[in-house]
Structures are given as structure tokens and as C-alpha cells.
Amino acid sequence: MGRQLIYVIAAICAAMTIILFLILTAEPVTNAGGSAHPIFAGMRIGGDGLARLEHIGSLGYAFQALLLSLIVAFATLGVSEKHRTPRLRAYMIAALIFSLFILWQMVSSHLNFIATGETTYFMGFPTPTAWAMYGVWLGGIPLVLIYTLGFRQFIYTDEDQAEFEKLVAESAAEGQETDNNPEEAR
């Protein structure tokens, strides 16, 4: 996956645009965005969770899955092409699978709650919300680890540093570094 990555990103963006269009044109549901609380001014309620997801639930989940894929694709794009090794790709795919697993757990436990009205609690929150709260937060941790632990392997290697220092020295010699003039740098 070298130069094709941008086409993958373009395809994901196109798919997200189409999904957003389908959601905007889907059959509307009253109070899909919530309604005023019957007792407490300033509070809003969600109401019927099943009805709100009836026409757009699957589209919303697909949108979120694509967004998680887009985040990983963007992060991969942020790695220099020469460092996008099979190992990096494996790490990125693992990071995506981890995020998608959290999404799946969150969605399935929420749908289970809607069907049964029963939920367990984890660290202060109903389990579906705990997946959203702690899980989504943790979903980005693999990217933190790839960046931090793989910094000298994928992000900014010793060779990269040497190359940049050489470039700075050459620019200084050419008198480019101070004039900040793109025309002269061509």
C-alpha cells in the first residue's frame, strides 16, 4: 500500500458522503434529535431508542466504522511512504480491528439493552456507555503506542534526522532559510 492509499482514503470519504446523503434523505422520525424533558427545563431526553435508530441505525454504524477506518488510513498516510512496511501495516490493521471490536461491543450491548431493558454496570456506567466512554478513549491507544514506541522505526528514523539536517545545511548554504520566499526556493 503505497500511492494507492490516497485512493483508499478517497473511496472511504466518498462512501461517507453517500451515507450522509442517505441519512439526510431517510424517512424522518419525530424527535430523533431528542426532545425537552417533561419536568426539568434545560434538560433533554432521548425517548424511544429503537424508533430513533429504525431508519438510520445501520447507516450510522457504517458511518462510524468508516470513520474509524479513515482515522487509521490518515495515520498511515502520516507515515512516510518508505516506512510503510508490512510490520507497520500489521500494526495499523490491528489498531483498526481493536477499534472496530469496541464499536461492535458498544452497539451490540446497546441493542441488547433496547431489546431487554436490562444492563450491567462497569466502572460507574451502564455497560454500553462504558464501551463508549472507556472503550472509545482506549481505542486510540494503539496509535499512541505505534507512534511513541515506533518513533525511531516508522516516524523519524536516524536516517530521516540525518537527511533533514543535511537539507537544513544545504538550505542555509543557499541562503534560503531566512528569506522565507517560495519563489526563490524553486
Next chain:
Amino acid sequence: MEAYRQEIILGAVALYMVFCVVTGLWAMRRTSDASDFFVAGRGLGPIVISLALFSSTLSGFGFVGGPGLVYSIGVSSFWMITISTAGYALGFFMVSKRIRMIAELRNCISLPDVLAARYGSEAVRLLVAITIVLGVMGYLATQILAMAVVMQAILSGTAMFADIGLVACVAISSTVLIFYCVTGGIIASVYTDVVQGGIMMVAGVLILLTAMSVFDGGMTEATSIILKDDSEAIMPWGSAGIMASLGWFFVFGLGLAGQPHLVTKMMMNRNISDNRHIFPLSVMGYVLAALLWVSIGIIMRATVIDGVIPPLGLPDDAASVFLSVFTSPLLAGIVFAGLFAAIMSTSDAFLNIGTAAIIHDIPKAIWGKNIENELMWARIVTVILAIVAALFALYSYYADATLVALLGAFGWATFAASLFPVVALGLNWKGATVPGAVAAIVSALIINFGVQLAGIALPYGVSGGLLSFVVSLFLFLSVSLITKPPVLDRDIDRVMDI
């Protein structure tokens, strides 16, 4: 101690403001040219940068608006903060290395400088600078107003300042802000950010511990009370529903890498290799500070539903009522100082990038050269910009809020939609073209302005910010793919290979 609650809070805030003034004076001695004023001479260490980065991310909105949103719409607003780990990841993977490289190679002092170098286009520089100035005005006005309203609430609780007016509070808070920004520039700004970030982290943890002790059953009892009242409010999508939540997830996640006040700080570190430490430190700081957002909102909604306290007049009162009812005066003092810290750390960052756009980028884009004595003009324009924003804030409060609301649309979402593709993709894809960048910026501005002006409410809680971001990304990619690939400057081309 309880009898002196207002005095203790006032003392904590006053102490904090004195610190800001002293820092400004200290930093003035380290500011000798425009590069020092705008990018701290690219000489800052990893701890300073990471604290400055996260404290600028979490503005006064996080301390006041955040808990208010949880009180109002439940879990929906969590999506703005749970995405932060991935959001910072994109900022570091896509922006931090190359923006720092180009800044050093071309001696850039602003984001438009870097983008003009990357695209070889003064049109891109001008468009980005104008977007920044519009956004800065809206952001600054709302932040100054928030600062003044909170200060009035604190001062009016004391016998000495019981009748103090909002204008006086705007004057006091703006004067402190202007003083340290003008004297010390970005150096004062980032070093105050360090203390501001520290206060915010401490406040976040202490508030969480306090919140967990409000109910005997801790947070579980609080969330179960909300669940019994309206299960959707405490379920993953909250009261606002799936698309409103995902809209925030999208805009706040991807959008972080397009915020000019944040990515500009990525130009200021001493060594590129420091990024491996800055990234996790920033994430950790943000997570700790954001605990306040989550815990106050949940507890306030639960206590009102349970009848422990009466309903709030406004959702944004959640934090101040929580502090007055459930915390000790000392903790309330720390959190109020943290609130001022959050507001000021964001305001000074905006003041800095707005000034750079006005005195450096717009003249350069139009006349092709820098103005004489940039440092002097930077100080003058910083004062003018802050005064205009303060007047603007007062006008919106007393006369007509429409204009600020309109410019408020130029907030996070517009920066995200218009600048993320141009910055984050542009720095990593050689095929990104000037027409693509122009299409992305213009479409984002038109959609955000259009939705705001026309007062359009999209179905299923889809926001104008989400729509404009998706369209902007799509246009940036498609227009770049169908237009002729650019010939990059030699040094930029080599940077993009590293």
C-alpha cells in the same frame, strides 16, 4: 473556612492573575524578535509544549459548556472528548513532524506561512489567514465574555465588589490577558499554559473524587438514577441521538489536526524527536482535565432528577452550582482558577495566531513582503485585536448577539472543515493541489455560514459542521485528483519524502 468561601475563591483567582502578569514581565526579556513573539524561537521543551497543547485544546467551553451539555443532553457530548486520543494521534502522525521541518527550513512564524511554502501559493496563504482572523474574532469575543461573566459572579459574592458591573469585569480580565500577551508574546503564553495545564489536571482529578462521593453508591448510583428517568440520556448516543454524537466524534476527532492555534504550537518545539514524548503527555493531560466535564455533568443531572438540588436556571450553571454545593472552598478556588486558566490559555493562543495573520500573512499575501518592525506591530495589533474582541463581546451581550453567534460558527467546526484537508492531507500527499485547497476552504466557509445564516436544522441532528467537513474532504480529494499535480519546491519535495 466555609464563611470565607468567596474570599478564598477570589484569592485563588487573584493569585493566578498575578502569576500571569509576572510571567509576562519575565517573558518580555526573552522576546527580541517576531520569531520569539510568534513561535518562541522554536526552542521549547517537550513538557512545556505538551501542557500548552492540551490546555489550549480545552477552553472555557470545556469547564462551563461541557458539564452543561452533559446536564442537558446526557452522554451525547462525551463523543467530543472520547475521540481525543485518536484526534491527537492524527495531529502527531500527520502534522507535527512536517510542519516543524518546513517552519525551520523556511523560517516560518505562522500556519499560513507553512501552507504558502507547501503549496507555493499566496492565494492559499490569504484564504487561510482570513479564515483565521474571522475565527479568532468569534472565539476571542466569546472567551472574553465568559471570563467576565465568571469574574462578575465571583466578585459580586463579596461585600466589597457586590455591585461590580460586567464592563469592569471585561476590563479587568482583558487587561491581564493583554498584558502578558503583549509583553511576553507566545513565550508568556506557553509558560502560563504550563501552570494553566497543571491546574486543569489537578482540578479534573479532585472534581472526579468529589463527584464520586456525592452519592453513597458513587457514579453507578448517579447513572442508574439517570437511566430510570430516561435511558437514552445515559446510553451511548445520549439524548441528542446517533448522528449528533457521530458529528461531534468526526469534527472533534479529525478536526484537532486542523485547529490553527494547536498546530502552530507544533512548530515551536526544540527537537522534532521530542514529539514522541509530547504526544502521550498531551493525551494524558487532556484526559485528566476532561474528567471534570464528565463527572460534574453526570452528578448534576442525577442530583436534580433525584430531588437533591433544585433544577438549574441554565445548563451552563452546572459547574458553578456543583462547586458551591458539593466542594470545599479551597477546591472551588482551584477549579475557578482552572476555569480562568482554561479560558486564558485558549484566548492567548488565538490572540497570537490572529495577530500573526494580520501583521504578517495578509500583508505578505497582498504585497509580497513583510512589514517593517514586525515585533512592534505585533504588540500594537495584539492590543487592538483584544480591545476589539472585548468591545465585540460587550456589544453582543448588551445589544445584539447575532454577529457573535454568526462568527461563533467559525469555531472549531469551521477550522476543522476548512483547514484539516489543507493542512493534514496537504503535508502528507504530494498530489494535493491549490485548486483542491481553495475548493475545500471555500466550500467549508460557505456551508457553515449558509447553515448558520439560514438557520437550517438538518434531520437526525446532523450538524452543519459535519456536513461541511465531509463535503470539504471530498472536494479536496476529488479536485486535487482531477487537477494537474503540482511541481513542488525542491526543499518541500524532500521534506515530504522524510
